Each structure stands twice: as C-alpha cells, then as structure tokens.
Amino acid sequence: MIETGEQGRLARVVGVPGAVLMGLGSILGTGIFVSIGIAAGVAGPSVILAVAGAAVVATFSGLSSAQLAASHPVSGGTYEYGYRYLNPMLGFTAGWMFLSAKSASAATAALGFAGYVLIAFGQSGMTVRIVLALVAIGLLTVVVAGGMRRSNRTNAVIVSATLAALLAFVLTGIPSALDGAPEHFAGFLEAGGDDVRGLLHATALMFVAYTGYGRIATLGEEIREPRRSIPKAIVVALLATMTLYAAVALVAVAAVGAPRMAEATSAAAAPLEVVARGFGVPGVAWLVAAGAVSAMLGVLLNLLLGLSRVLLAMSRRGDMPRGMARLDGAHASPRRAVVVVGAVIAALALTGSVRLTWSFSAFTVLVYYALTNLAALRLPTDSRLYPRWVPVCGLVSCIGLAFWVEPMIWFAGLMLIGAGVLWHAVAQRNA
Numbered sequence: 001m002i003e004t005g006e007q008g009r010l011a012r013v014v015g016v017p018g019a020v021l022m023g024l025g026s027i028l029g030t031g032i033f034v035s036i037g038i039a040a041g042v043a044g045p046s047v048i049l050a051v052a053g054a055a056v057v058a059t060f061s062g063l064s065s066a067q068l069a070a071s072h073p074v075s076g077g078t079y080e081y082g083y084r085y086l087n088p089m090l091g092f093t094a095g096w097m098f099l100s101a102k103s104a105s106a107a108t109a110a111l112g113f114a115g116y117v118l119i120a121f122g123q124s125g126m127t128v129r130i131v132l133a134l135v136a137i138g139l140l141t142v143v144v145a146g147g148m149r150r151s152n153r154t155n156a157v158i159v160s161a162t163l164a165a166l167l168a169f170v171l172t173g174i175p176s177a178l179d180g181a182p183e184h185f186a187g188f189l190e191a192g193g194d195d196v197r198g199l200l201h202a203t204a205l206m207f208v209a210y211t212g213y214g215r216i217a218t219l220g221e222e223i224r225e226p227r228r229s230i231p232k233a234i235v236v237a238l239l240a241t242m243t244l245y246a247a248v249a250l251v252a253v254a255a256v257g258a259p260r261m262a263e264a265t266s267a268a269a270a271p272l273e274v275v276a277r278g279f280g281v282p283g284v285a286w287l288v289a290a291g292a293v294s295a296m297l298g299v300l301l302n303l304l305l306g307l308s309r310v311l312l313a314m315s316r317r318g319d320m321p322r323g324m325a326r327l328d329g330a331h332a333s334p335r336r337a338v339v340v341v342g343a344v345i346a347a348l349a350l351t352g353s354v355r356l357t358w359s360f361s362a363f364t365v366l367v368y369y370a371l372t373n374l375a376a377l378r379l380p381t382d383s384r385l386y387p388r389w390v391p392v393c394g395l396v397s398c399i400g401l402a403f404w405v406e407p408m409i410w411f412a413g414l415m416l417i418g419a420g421v422l423w424h425a426v427a428q429r430n431a
Contacts, residue, residue, distance in 0.1 A: 028212075028295055029109055057394070060393045066230055070228075093424075107351070140342075179255075209245070272292060307341040311337040315337065367398075370402070
C-alpha cells in the first residue's frame with residue numbers, strides 16, 4: 001500500500017535505516033573517490049590533517065542541522081530554517097547557496113563517474129567523459145522523478161557496493177601503505193611545500209565531502225518520526241564516514257604519495273583506482289572502479305533528491321517559479337523540480353573540470369552551513385538538543401574556511417549571492 005501525504009505534501013516513507021543510507025549515499029562518493037585527490041594536490045601529505053579537520057567542522061554543522069531538522073521537519077533544509085529563525089533574505093540566500101553548491105557537487109559526481117568508467121576500460125578524453133556524465137544525469141533524473149520509494153531502493157544497492165569496494169581498498173592496501181609510509185609521509189606537516197594556507201584550503205575542500213548528511217535534513221518532510229529519526233541518522237552517518245575517510249586517506253597517501261594522487265585526479269578524475277593498481281592484488285583496481293562508479297551514481301541520485309526538494313520548497317514560497325511546486329503521480333513526486341535540477345547539473349557538467357566544480361561547491365556550501373549554524377543559535381531553549389557552543393563553533397569554522405579557497409572562486413561566489421539577492425527582490429515584488 002502506498003503511503004501518500006496530505007494534499008500538496010510529501011509522504012513520510014523513510015525510517016532511520018533508510019535515512020542513514022541516504023546520508024551515506026550522499027557522503028560516500030565524490031569526496032572519497034575524487035576530492036581527496038584534489039585536496040592532496042593542495043596540501044600534500046598533510047591532506048590527512050585536512051580530512052580530520054573537516055570532520056570536526058562537519059560534526060558541529062551536522063549537529064546544528066540535526067536539531068533544526070528535528071524541530072522543523074520539512075523539505076528545504078536551511079532554506080526553511082532561515083525563514084523561520086532568521087529572516088526571509090537570509091533564508092533565501094541559504095536556499096540559493098544550496099542550489100548552487102550542490103548542483104556543482106552533482107556535476108563533479110557525474111564527471112567523476114565518467115572518469116572511473118573510462119579509466120577502467122583504458123579510455124580517456126574530455127568529450128567522451130562529458131557525454132557519459134550527461135547520460136548518467138539523464139538516467140538518474142528519470143529514477144528520481146519516479147518517487148522516493150524507488151529512489152530509496154536504488155540507493156540501498158548503490159551504498160552496499162560502495163562500502164564493499166572501500167573496505168577492500170583499505171584491507172588490500174595495508175601492506176603497500178606500510179612499505180611506503182616512511183617516504184610518503186616525509187614533511188607531513190608541510191602544506192604542499194607551501195604553508196598552513198594549503199592545509200586550510202584542503203580542509204575547506206574536504207568539508208564538502210562530509211556534507212551529504214544534509215540530505216537527511218532536506219528530506220525532513222519524508223522521514224517518519226523526524227524528531228527522533230533525523231538526529232540519530234545524521235550522527236550515525238557522520239561517524240561511519242569519518243572512520244572510513246580516515247582509513248582510506250591514510251592508506252592511499254602512504255601507498256603512493258600525495259603528488260601521484262593529485263596527478264591521477266587531474267588526468268582522469270580517478271585517484272583511488274590508480275592507487276589500487278599498485279597494490280599487486282588481482283581484481284582490486286576493478287573492484288574500486290566499480291565501487292567508485294556506484295558511489296558517484298549514489299551521490300548524483302541523492303543530490304537530485306535533495307536539490308529538487310529545496311527547489312520545491314522555494315517554489316512554494318514564490319522564491320522560484322511556482323510551477324516547480326507541483327507534485328505528480330500516486331507517489332507525489334515533484335517531477336518538474338527534478339527535471340529542472342537535472343538540466344542545471346547537466347549544464348555544469350559541460351565544463352568537464354572536477355577541480356573547478358568542486359572548488360566552487362566548497363565556497364558556496366560553507367556559506368550555506370554558516371547560515372545553518374546561525375539559525376541553530378536562534379532555536380528556542382526547549383527545542384535545543386545540544387549546547388549553544390556547538391553552533392557557535394560551526395559558524396566560526398565555516399566562515400573561517402570559506403575564504404581559504406582560491407580568490408577567483410570566492411569572488412564568483414559573492415557575485416552569485418548578489419545575483420540571488422537581486423532575483424529575490426524581483427520575485428517578491430512580482431508576488
């Protein structure tokens with residue numbers, strides 16, 4: 001029997017296990033299979049510290065998201081929290097930043113998927129990578145438009161394959177890591193031969209790799225018993241990914257060194273497969289490639305879900321065209337919003353550059369979570385699940401890291417915020 005929502009509302013069909021898997025499907029993907037190589041090129045062997053530092057920042061922001069979602073469980077995430085606890089302009093800015101940041105992350109996932117597929121078959125080339133990425137975006141847009149139940153089942157299969165591949169990578173890579181550690185961890189505290197700037201830049205890049213937990217919050221309208229389920233799901237997803245990220249990063253850097261990881265990322269967007277080929281264990285590289293392919297698809301699927309729900313929430317308020325708020329079919333799926341989001345992601349994938357799309361995502365997502373923490377500070381005392389110092393630490397760390405990405409990126413991000421503010425003013429006047 002299909003559980004339908006109230007008229008115009010999404011149905012609550014996701015429990016704690018499904019929410020955790022949605023979080024894992026969003027986190028275990030581009031961050032571990034692609035962006036760790038980007039960060040290694042910035043920070044050198046100190047990328048291990050960047051992984052740890054990003055985990056701490058993500059924990060503060062994750063706890064803020066958890067208590068906000070528990071007290072206000074609707075689709076839209078910080079867009080809705082901003083309206084409720086801050087003001088309409090900041091609420092809109094949060095939604096605008098989420099759409100920008102996660103569309104760029106989704107494009108990175110699609111390009112990463114294409115890169116791993118091509119290198120597994122000994123192929124390369126920018127044009128064919130872009131075409132393959134566009135095909136993946138199109139197919140998953142169709143899946144997500146079919147409703148939450150179908151998406152949840154697809155995600156469970158994808159996450160299982162990804163976990164198996166990453167565990168195999170860690171276990172088979174331990175001998176190579178032990179042999180290479182003395183050489184490749186020389187100058188461990190040096191940020192890519194530069195200074196602490198490289199370390200902070202890499203931490204900002206790796207922070208984005210953890211933020212898939214936000215998908216649990218943006219799907220708040222579809223989760224059963226949200227006050228209990230959402231915080232539990234976010235904490236479990238974060239703990240699992242922190243452990244796995246640390247293990248994978250240690251093995252990868254110790255085995256081949258940060259420069260080779262960065263080179264593999266730039267050349268083919270597939271650093272972990274290049275590392276696995278050096279383990280000397282038959283079949284592991286193929287397994288990692290298969291896991292990476294499933295992970296990228298999982299991230300893309302979950303981002304399509306989260307982005308379409310934020311677009312749905314913004315359309316309900318008139319901040320985006322109201323036609324995007326329509327729900328279709330027995331599963332009450334926001335198909336128009338899904339299709340629009342898919343088209344935007346496809347346009348960003350045409351750049352063909354994982355470093356560009358991921359760096360842009362880093363700045364915009366840090367602004368988004370700064371607003372999340374600011375909203376958490378405004379929660380009434382009886383709605384708080386955690387002490388006030390948690391969102392304070394999250395706010396300070398997000399703002400502090402946002403401007404350590406390349407100046408060109410944060411300048412573009414600030415211009416985008418300005419364009420969003422202008423759009424919001426026009427939309428409100430027309431409304």
